[in-house]
Every structure is written in structure tokens, then in C-alpha cells.
Amino acid sequence: MWYARRILSFLPAWIDSQPALRPLLLALCSFTALSGLWLGAMALRLKHPGYMEGEVTSGIIVTQAFLTMAAVRFGRSSILMSLCAIGCLPLFWLAGKALKGIIDGSNFEGYILLIALALAIQATLTLALLIGGRNRPELTT
Numbered sequence: 001m002w003y004a005r006r007i008l009s010f011l012p013a014w015i016d017s018q019p020a021l022r023p024l025l026l027a028l029c030s031f032t033a034l035s036g037l038w039l040g041a042m043a044l045r046l047k048h049p050g051y052m053e054g055e056v057t058s059g060i061i062v063t064q065a066f067l068t069m070a071a072v073r074f075g076r077s078s079i080l081m082s083l084c085a086i087g088c089l090p091l092f093w094l095a096g097k098a099l100k101g102i103i104d105g106s107n108f109e110g111y112i113l114l115i116a117l118a119l120a121i122q123a124t125l126t127l128a129l130l131i132g133g134r135n136r137p138e139l140t141t
Contacts, residue, residue, distance in 0.1 A: 022072055025125045029065040029072075032122055035115045036061030060090050061119065068126050085130050091123040 040058030043051045064087040071077075071084035098116035102109060 021125060022129070025072055025122065025129060026069055028118055028122045028125070029069045032115070032118050033062050033065035033069075035111075035118070036065065039115075057094060060094065061115075063087070064091055065122070068122065071126070072129065081130050085127060088123040088127050091119045095120040095123070 036058045039061070040055055043054030043058065048054075064084075067080070067084050067087055071080050074080065095116040098112050098119075102113055102116070
């Protein structure tokens with residue numbers, strides 16, 4: 001555990017030294033927002049049993065994508081940055097739940113795998129940017 005924390009302690013400095021990661025995070029947020037909208041539209045259209053859970057999931061994905069975009073663009077607000085950091089927890093949970101479903105399921109859903117990986121990467125990059133960017137006056141690109 002100590003070794004893992006030491007390795008991860010270098011991540012924020014590395015993220016800050018990579019100026020191309022902010023546009024990458026914004027592009028990733030755009031992808032996850034569109035994916036969340038698509039999932040919500042399909043759940044609403046098809047109305048499979050438990051479709052309301054799909055709507056809630058879609059709302060979480062879209063909300064966090066827009067919140068992350070706002071925090072990256074207008075990062076001076078500590079409230080916005082805190083909400084964004086807290087919002088990464090549901091993204092990790094949703095990504096883990098989706099990956100577990102793919103592993104346990106009888107059929108492989110490629111789009112779910114892609115969205116789950118995008119959510120995990122988005123949450124990781126968001127936390128790294130927010131933690132690494134605290135010493136800087138702003139996160140704007």
C-alpha cells in the first residue's frame with residue numbers, strides 16, 4: 001500500500017506537466033456526455049424492465065461530464081472543484097459495475113466496455129487534474 005501511494009503521488013505532477021491532457025479530458029467528457037444521452041434515450045425508448053435505473057445512470061454520466069468540463073474550464077471555484085471530485089466516485093462505481101456485468105454476463109457488450117473504460121479514465125484524469133492543479137491559480141486551457 002505504501003509503495004502504491006508513493007507511485008501515485010507522482011501522478012499529479014506528471015499530469016500538470018502534460019498540457020495536452022486537458023483537451024483530452026474535455027474530449028473524453030464530450031464522449032461520455034454523448035454516451036450518457038444515448039443510453040438515456042435508448043432506455044426511454046425501449047423501456048425494458050428497470051429502465052428508470054438506466055435513466056438515473058445516464059443522468060449521473062451526463063451531469064458529471066458537464067461538471068468536469070466546467071471545473072476544467074472555470075476551475076477557480078472551490079465548490080465546483082469539490083463537487084467535481086465527489087462526482088468521480090459514482091463514475092468509478094458505474095465503471096466497475098459495468099465491467100463486472102461484462103465479465104459475469106453471457107454476452108459481450110462492446111459499447112458498454114468502451115463507455116465503462118471511458119468513465120474510469122475520465123474519473124482518474126479528473127481527480128489527477130484537480131489534485132495536481134490545486135497549487136496553480138487556474139485550470140483553464
